[in-house]
Amino acid sequence: MNKRLKRKAEKRRRQQICGALDLCLQINGLQKSKRSLTGDHPTAFFEFNGRAAGVGVRVFRYGWESYVGIGERLLSRITRSDELGEMIGQLKQLKRTCTAATVAGPKNKFNTPLL
Template sequence: MRDRLRKKAEKRKRDQIHRLLDLALDINGLEKRKQSVTGDLPTAFFVFSGHVGWVEVQIFSNGWISDKDPDTKIWSHTYSSGELAYAVRCLEALKAETQTGGAVRESR
């Protein structure tokens, strides 16, 4: 019984991490996304650090520029379902906000 619950919890956390990556890709697309190429389109970075067990999504609202800090950082421990769920909610809200503002568009 414990193994089944542990596997179910593990699957839920993996699904949440996959959702964070999907949201970052939805915001960013797959093309080059620096400001000099795409103008003011938002740029998203997804970082997975397995050695410490956390994920981070960084958002540059007006495109990525060298030596500039991101406008938003959302991070979570990979072993905390609650933190992952919160990170997913934050990124979903940010994505919805940028879409209603017309900022999320197709990459060139």
């Protein structure tokens, strides 16, 4: 592989990583997202591991709270663009479902009858 193709592949991987981070920001926003502050607003965590050449995303559909579930976890190696592309596709789907859940309201709300 010549230098031009290597640079082009690296640029594509960087764009995909930035795209994954952008999707996390779209899910999470830039505010603090602890459940006690934002209610059931989804929370996303983006992790970059330079040593293992990996990217990870965790999404908590109904907000983050200590010691409550692990949420959805997506992992990908940076060196495999097909894995990275698949992770981005899954993240887009998660974003759609989180947005729909936020608009529809939380699933864990209980309706108590009035006496």
